[in-house]
Amino acid sequence: MLTSILVFLAITAVAAGVGYAFLVRLPASRIPPKTMRYLEWICRYALALIFLFAAWEKLQNPYAFASDTYAYRAVPPSWATITGIALPAIEVLAAGALMTGLFWRGGAVVLGGLLVIFIAALFQAILRGIDINCGCFGKESNPVSFRLIAEDELLLLCALFPLWIDHLRRTGRWPRR
Amino acid sequence: MNARGKDSFLIALLLRALPQGLVLVAIGAAAGFALNQTRLDPLPLNLPSNLLLTESGAQVIFLGKARQLFEEGNYIFVDARPQQAFLEQHIEGAFSLPLEHFARLHLELQAWTAGQPILIYGRAAASLVPDDLARQLQKAGEEQVAMLAVGFEAWRDRGYPVESGPEGLLSDEDSWGSFPDDLDHGSSSAENP
Numbered sequence: 001m002l003t004s005i006l007v008f009l010a011i012t013a014v015a016a017g018v019g020y021a022f023l024v025r026l027p028a029s030r031i032p033p034k035t036m037r038y039l040e041w042i043c044r045y046a047l048a049l050i051f052l053f054a055a056w057e058k059l060q061n062p063y064a065f066a067s068d069t070y071a072y073r074a075v076p077p078s079w080a081t082i083t084g085i086a087l088p089a090i091e092v093l094a095a096g097a098l099m100t101g102l103f104w105r106g107g108a109v110v111l112g113g114l115l116v117i118f119i120a121a122l123f124q125a126i127l128r129g130i131d132i133n134c135g136c137f138g139k140e141s142n143p144v145s146f147r148l149i150a151e152d153e154l155l156l157l158c159a160l161f162p163l164w165i166d167h168l169r170r171t172g173r174w175p176r177r
Numbered sequence: 178m179n180a181r182g183k184d185s186f187l188i189a190l191l192l193r194a195l196p197q198g199l200v201l202v203a204i205g206a207a208a209g210f211a212l213n214q215t216r217l218d219p220l221p222l223n224l225p226s227n228l229l230l231t232e233s234g235a236q237v238i239f240l241g242k243a244r245q246l247f248e249e250g251n252y253i254f255v256d257a258r259p260q261q262a263f264l265e266q267h268i269e270g271a272f273s274l275p276l277e278h279f280a281r282l283h284l285e286l287q288a289w290t291a292g293q294p295i296l297i298y299g300r301a302a303a304s305l306v307p308d309d310l311a312r313q314l315q316k317a318g319e320e321q322v323a324m325l326a327v328g329f330e331a332w333r334d335r336g337y338p339v340e341s342g343p344e345g346l347l348s349d350e351d352s353w354g355s356f357p358d359d360l361d362h363g364s365s366s367a368e369n370p
Contacts, residue, residue, distance in 0.1 A: 062213065062220045063237060070229040077226045085213045085220055090205030097201055106197025109190065113198070163194060164186065171184050 004126050007146050015153035022157070023164045027173045036174075040165050043158040044104070048095040050155065051111055055091035057138025062088070068135025072121050073128070087114075105163060112159035119152045217241040225303045228326050233311035236323040238296060243325050244337055252296040253289065257310045258329065260346065268298065268329065269338035272345045276306055279313050282347040287317065294321035301328040 026036070058065040066084025070077060090110065097107030118136070125132060125144045133141040134148055142148060168174035213219045218239030228237055238246070246252045247268070254271035256263045263273040274286050295314060299307040307324045314322050325332070333339050 059212075062216075063239070066220060066224070067229050067237075070226065077224060077229050078222055080229055081220060081222050081224050085222075086206040086209035089209030089212060090202055093201050093205040093208065094198075097197075103197040103201060105194035106199075106201045109194040109198035110201050163190065167186050167189050170189070 001127055004123075008123055008126075008149065011146060011150045012153065015150070015157065019157050019160065023160065026164070027168060033175045036165060040162045043161045044098045044108070047111055047155055047158045048098040048107070051091045051095040054137050055088040055095065057140060058084075058088040059092075060138060064138060065135060068133060068141070071130070071132040071135070072125050073130060074121055074124060090114075105166065108159045108163050112156055112163075115152050115156040115159060119149055119156070122149050122152070217245075224326075227305055227308060228302060228324075231308050231311070231324065233308050233315060233322070233324075235297075235308070235311040235315070237326045238323050239326045240331055240335060240337075243296060243332070244335075246296060247338070252294050252323070253286075255286065255295050255297045255310070256329070256345070257297050257299045257304075257306045262300070262329075263346070264341070264343060266329075266333065266339050266341050267345065268332055269340045270345065271298075272347060274310065274347065276310050276313070278347075279310065283314065283317050285347045287319070290319070292320075294323065295319055296323045296325055298325035298332070299328050301330050302326060304328055 062084040065088065066081045069075065069083045070080035075083070091114070094107040094110040094114075097103040098111065122134065122144055126146065126149075130144070132144055134144050135141050136148070165174060169176050218241040231237065247254070247270075254268050256267045256271045256273045257276060258267075258273075259275050260273055260278075263271075263275075267273070272286055272289060274282055297307040297310050297314075299305075307328075311322045311324055
């Protein structure tokens, strides 16, 4: 268990370091605003497309997703069922918002929040030695592992990055164009 | 990062992004529940834990899909309830294979199925017997074993085809002794909705 906690902390520290370098030090960097705009759009579309793909797989078989959720042994059966019914549609809506620009900040917050929940669920499963498939992409899912946590933390940065750039623009610390 | 005042990232998230996010979650959840109601088999909210996480890993099939499979005739339906209950009423064309008689009867069932996929049903959704039987059949070499999520009672209550009598009892001589006299042997009460 101690090794698992240390590995998780190491992965999270790397993600936080990368996040700090990209997000917090951004106003002082000399990266051209145009490059940042491209990066912002890449983050938004990559995140949205990944979640759309994941949601599509889950929408095909809500029972399988509810079963995968319950396999984490972290929620009661009724919660797992509600998740199986509601979550794929929420993912589609949030991903659509990120891509279209309508309520995109809300889309980024929802997907970021979901990623935090996924990371917590994966971590508790590893700590408790629960050997299951993650259920992230329906039939295409991989077994629970630290690699998945690292991927989710990277995606979390993708969700935070456009929000942070937007915040910098609004507070006049980053050029609007 | 300035953590105070109007320049705070967290306050900007709370004021600008979070309300949008809550709207998306509410609309998304409503859409998810509405979509669920349009499915052939809406996922029930009261699904018991034994069906969400089966020991056997057998595919779980709901009522509408089971009816489709029944019509197509590719699946062999296997009744996991006690033989007395089977004799009183069972799904039309089903075989009886109670768990307690598995050792004696499964070879004969396998002779009937000849590699066809099997759909096991018990009394009700919360019954653990179909899952145990699925595990036994998998151990015996059956590759395609599925379970009916809701059990016989829901099938019968929906008005789907059922019949009474010994048709489908496997040739276990002991079990014939328990056949009740007052049953109309082999009578069919198939009803279509």
